[in-house]
Each structure stands twice: as structure tokens, then as C-alpha cells.
Amino acid sequence: MSRYNSRASEAKWQRIWEERRTFEVRTDPSRPKYYVLEMFPYPSGRIHMGHVRNYTLGDVVARLKRAQGYNVLHPMGWDAFGLPAEGAAVRRGVHPRDWTWGNIAEMRAQIRSMGLSIDWRREFATCDPAYYRHEQAMFLDMVERGLVYRRESWVNWDPVDQTVLANEQVIDGRGWRSGAPVERRKLAQWFFKITAYADDLLAALDRLERWPEKVRLMQRNWLGRSEGARIAFELVGRPNRLEVFSTRPDTLFGASFMALAPDHPLTTELAASDPCLAAFVAECLRGGTSEAALETMEKRGFDTGLRCRNPLSPDRLLPVYVANFVLSEYGTGAIFGCPAHDQRDLDFARAYGLPVVPVVLPLGADPASFAIGAEAYLGDGTLFNSRFLDGLDVPAAKSRVIAELERLGCGRGEVTWRIRDWGVSRQRYWGCPIPMVHCAACGVVPVPKDQLPVLLPEDVDITGVGNPLERHPTWKHTPCPRCGRPARRETDTFDTFVESSWYFARFCDPTNPDAPFDRGAVAYWLPVDQYIGGIEHAVLHLLYSRFFTRAMRDCGYLDLDEPFDGLFTQGMITHRTYQDEQGGWLEPQQVVKDEAGGLRTRDGRPVRVGRVEKMSKSKLNTVDPSEIIEAYGADTARLFMLSDSPPDRDLEWTDAGVDGAWRYLNRLWRIVEERRERLPPVGSVAARAGLAGAELELARQTHRAIASVTDALERFHFNKAVALVRELTNAIEAYPGGDGALLREALEAAVRLIEPMTPHLAEELWERLGHTRLLADTPWLVADPALLAQDRIVLPVQVNGRRRSEITIAKGADSTTVEAAALADPAVRRALDGRSPRRVVVVPDKIVNVVV
């Protein structure tokens, strides 16, 4: 008998699907739709295992939904702008455009070899002017709607990538791509007003029920809503007042100092005439953002000599410090310190000998003796030492004090957010040009829409230093669209997260030349029903897209708040790591198993077996998907990806696991091949009634598999779905023979159910079973409820909660019958040992527990 030839079979079916345009879809409002999307790839060169997992997961969903009768949109494209293309230009002298399109060609071929059910006609790359011209047009609309502004601000500067980073792109004080410590610079930047939607972005999270709670929580934390009060303190001997934000206005009577950020305007003003202060400020700003500096930095302050009046007791004067722990970007850049009820303020007060006055008394504490030691008291309690607030609890005191501040005209309730506006200016070449012109006379002028797109210049000199567009000899020179006099183009390009903030909408209508997309098309397809990708975008891409969708809505492009109805975040692919004696990393292929449990390289030197870690090039523990697909076929890779771990957990790549998947494909092939000659023809109807023995058992196994696999696939329990199909396979092998129509039904069910996971093998077997219609065009199966029902069931019997026996009894039998049968069971009688039961708990069709 021939063996399964995965290479021939996969090529054959991929060709047939393409020729028959099996996976091409049209907007068709008469049919129910389902939009499955995987986070589109950056064309870095070659696909990695994370891509394979991502697209396999998406393809399972797409194929299932398609078989279930949905009109399924499942597209693929390229997140094609980005810095690595410029890196390649510097290192190899290749144009970023050529490098990018070359990578796309290579990666497209790799992805196509996976046999995904994708409508490839919809493919696009974001670096194509046909795409980014619409982005420029939408940007201009957002400018008009007041959702965009330009201002000078402190920015995160990545010294390696030579560009600005958004706050979301700084991880632990380092650039998210380069890993270099981020510096602070002051630059004029374009911003999207994401903060204008902060309230809605937060509130709507509660309605995203098909998102992982973890992602919603991370976005909630990132948005960082704080309720409190803005309070104005009178400065002694100065006309202006000092404003602070506090979430604990109730502790105002416990205030003992004020503190300003080192770059607060008042600090800057005072430092101008105070060299000592100026030196202190310089030292604070130098400390900067590196991890180590932050962790070891102690609370330090500089007394400015200024004094503030506590607005609730103007006779109390508070010293004004400049302190290194106050952030200029948060709140007002100034605080009042209440050491008794804030740990950081307490540390500061102890260091500078400031009073510590408790104003919240813990429940049951004695007001005469209660004192603050080394730890501030943060809990609830009763206000004291606070005049008109005395006796109130904390929430009541907050509202009471805010009312009083408002009456005095020196404060009001306020909500502060952690999230900042999204800075999108990047000083790079390989990005979407920002369609603006700077004119000496007219200021900043938008490029008129009829002059779009603003194309990138082709002839560019990329050296890795500075902004290539800025250095280009002619590109930036352009007449002012308003007055016609010589002016200068904006030379910054967009953050590439702008492109990925709306690509899901473009897939609905990817070739539209006049608009980003047709309203009708997005009204039909959006939101994305199932989005799948990595958790690393929990607050980057996923937050930006939610913002951008709202901004597009308010500019009239679509009628939608949330782009992604369902989100699934997959785990990482991991692999064992190996190191030689010197600590250098070794590839898995360089390591041979050693009988002593250790391992050695080909040249016989000992090897340190390291931890299982995320696949990464630096640790040499990657496996190239193309090599696996070449050797075993795409179906093997797909099956392995799905069967070993639940998709949201990390998956350890092992050769043994791949072999296991490969063996199963061949086993299923053999089982079908061995039996298909003897089967009745296609369309034979399997008997439902009058079945008994092995035939009844097989029919039940088949229908139980149909029900359980469907359920498992719908809940993303793909590892279980694989296990359940394997169970059916085992049942088919155990079937001694008999009714051939039942056997055909079982074999067809196994093939049908495995198809979303291993589509090539399934099509091949489907054809060999005699079908002429594609399996991909064949509807999903529905289990016969009559075969799911059992008339007699096995019921475990416990004595005092310990399982002692089991009885077989009619399903739905009443408690009296079950109880009698249980007590009559010999094993139960033995366990009772003559004692009479005090109580018998019968849970119908579940269990019996005899209590003595």
C-alpha cells in the first residue's frame, strides 16, 4: 500500500483551491458573515513559528465557520513600513522598498505553503501608496475635526533607532525594538488626541466580553483613571497660585509640604535666579529613566524657600520643595505631601524632618495614642485632626472637602488619566509621509486632498544617521498650498502603528481607489468577529485601533465603535536552549543526546542543557517553519501546533511531538486506505434504529465525536478537538467490521472533523472515499441527538464520599430505584459492613453517595 505523500498532496490541493477560487469571498448582505483576522505580519524576511501558530489558529476558525455556512472573510496582508527596512539599507545598500517587497514575495510563498483558506485577491501592503494615500486623507479629516495637534514636548528618544517613541513603545525605560535606554528630548511632534476618548475607551472595555480579561485589565491600567481634586494653594508673597492634583483631598489637614517637579514652570522660573536650585534640577533630569537609576534613587528634595498657605487653614504655612520623584507629565506636576497617609511622602518627610500629622484614624484605634511609624496608613477610617471633617469616613470626607474647596474658589473635583496623547511623528524615511507643509507666512498648512498622496522620494540616501527625508536635497521644498511661496514639507513620517490601526477595515474593500473603504462593505463585514494575535499588543496596536475606529467614526467613515468583537491571544512558541562550556549558545541540531542525561556536540564536548525559552535568534533555539513543512508537510506542522497545548498557553516545540503528529496523519491515511475498497458507495445511509453491540457503539462514538469536536472547536479548545478525533480514530480501528455504511459514516466524520486542522490530508482522503465535491465546500456535520442519548448509564456509587462500585441503570431512573440498586450492590454491602446508611444522596444520572 502506498504511503501518504504529503508533498504531492499539499501541492495538488493548494492548486485546486486556487483554480476553483474556493476561498474567494464577496460582500453579500443576504448571507451571515464571519470575519476572521490574524494580526498581519511585518515582512522581516522569513516567517517564524509564531506566524505558523497564529495563522493555523485563524484557519481552523475560518474553515469551521465556512463549513457552518457563514460567508467568511479571511484575508492576509503586510504591515510593510518600518525601521528594519532602513537597517537593511544601511547594512546592505539595498533600497528599503526593494528589501520590503522582496521579503513579501518570500514570506507570501511560505505562508501559501501552509494551505490557509485565505482570499489572496485582497492582499495589500501598507507601504503601497494605494494604501497610505487614504491614511493621509483620513489624517487631514482628523486634523479638521480637532483630533490632531502639533506641539513641542518632551519625547522619548531612542538613540539607536534615531527616532521618537510613543509612551506605549517604551518598555522598562528602553525602546521596544532597539532595547536601548530612552533619552528625553524636546521636539515638535504631531499628536493624535487619544485622551479625548479616554472615558469611552475605558467604559467600553466592560462590553468587550469576548476579549481576555487580562488584556482588558492591562488597558484599564494603561488608561489609568484617577478620581480626585485639583487644589490651588496661595503662594506667600507671589501673585500666582500653585495647583496640585490629589486623590486624597480628604487628607488636606495632614499636609506638611509641597513638592514641584524638576521641570515644573515654577521650578524653571526660580532656578533662573538660583544656581543651587539649577544644579539640583540638572542633576534630577540627568538621572533620567534607566531602570537601575530609578530603583536606587532616593527621595531627594530642594527647599525653594517659598511658602504656601493650606487653603483650609491659611495660617498653616507649607514649605515648597522641588523633588526628584514628582513627575511633570502627571496631574499638574506638583503635589501636596501628606506623610501620614502616603508612603512616598512619609519617606520624604522623614528625610527632611517634616511633621507627620495623622488625620485618618483606623477603626478602633485610640486618637490620643495613634501615631505613624515607618509605614503610612493607607486604609479607611474616621477623620480626625481635621476640624469640619472630623468623624467622617474617607469617602464622605472626600466629597465634603471638595464641596468646601469649591465654595472657597480654590479647588474642584477632577479626574486625571495616566494615558497621554499618542505622538506619531517619526524621524524616519520608511513610513507614511505626514501630509503637512510648513510655511513661513501661513504657518502649518495641510496638503490639499487633491494633491494626495504625498509620495516618498525614490532616490534617497540612507546612512542610519538623522532623518533621510530631512537630508534629501529637493523633496522637502514645495510651494505653500495656501500662498504659493516657497515652503517646507513636513519631513516626519507616521508611526507605523497608524497603518495597523485601520488595515482591518481596508480588507473589506481593499482596492477602492477613491476612499479608504466603502461604507456598505465595512457595515457588512465589521467588526472583526475573531481577531487572533500575540499578547504583546495588549496596549499598543489594540488600543490604537480602538481609538482610530472611533476617530474614523467621528469623521464619518464608518458607524462603529469597536473594531474587534472577539479577541484571542495565543501563547509563545518555546524550545529548549543549549550552551557549550564557554556559555555560547548552540542550535538544537548541534546537540546529540548523551546516555548520562547530558548532551554533547558532534565534536564530543559536553553541553549545558538550558531552560525552555521563547524561540529567539539570539539563543539559537529557533526552528525554521519552511524546513518542517518541507520535511513533513504543512498538515504535520499545523496538527502539532494544535494538539500539544491549549492555544493560549506557551507551546514547547519538540521533535518528538512533530513525529507524533506525522505518525497520526499516516495512521489516519492507512485506516482509510485499508477500508475504503470494501465500503458501500458514497451516499449510503447509515442505519439509526435497531442498532446493537459494536455497531451501536461505533454509531454512538461517531455522533459523540461530531458533537464534542464541534463544541471544542467553537471554544478554542483545539488540543481537545484533536484528542477527540483521535478517540474516534481509535474506535474505528477497534470496530470489528459489520455494517459498512456505519463504517463509512465514521470514517467520513473523522475526515470531516479533522479538516479545519489538516485540510490537505482531509481533502485527499475525502476524494479517496469517493467524493467528487470538495470537502472545503461540504457543510459541517450535525450530530443525531438520538445517538447522543444513552438509555442505560453507568453510575458510580460512593460510600462516605469514596468510590466503591458502579451500577448500570436506566437513564433518568428515580431516586428510589437508584438507591435500592446501589444498596443491593455487593461491593457497597461489603463497604457498609453491616452498618445501615444514615442517608443516601442520589444525584440523578450523576452519582450515588451512601453516608453512614
Add this chain to the structure above:
RNA sequence: GCCCGCUUGGCGGAACCGGUAGACGCAAGGGACUUAAAAUCCCUGGCCCCAUGGGCGUGCGGGUUCGAAUCCCGCAGCGGGCACCA
């Protein structure tokens, strides 16, 4: 430091609402076929014991319940997110 999640055989993992713990697989051991190997097939398998039976078992210690991997309280370990956020 704060917030979240996880902890089940040698390993990956099943166990839906509290109801037979360990499905399915990997690795292992034994056997069959073969001159041999590969491939394939069959058997065994949580741990322990006076073994047709019994005891103990889901990180550890308590609790609730007829019954707990599942619920509650405390602790430990691992992973992740945020972090001078006022």
C-alpha cells in the same frame, strides 16, 4: 511595592455548573512481525501496601460540603503586567 494569572503522573495536558481524577498524546518498559533494522501492531503504566482487597494522591496548611483539582481563608513557588501616577 501594587495588580493579575498559574501550580494535576517522567512530560504536554483532560476533567463543562462541586459528582468515577489522569481523556488524548509524548517519552519509557515488555512483547509480536523481520535474517536485521526502519515502519507497524499488541500489552503495562499516579504512588504505596499484608494485592480477588485496601491506603494515600491535583504545590503546602486549614475550612465549607453527603462529596472539593474545582468554592472560601492563610502560606509558598512560578509566570505576566504596571511601577516614584500624587
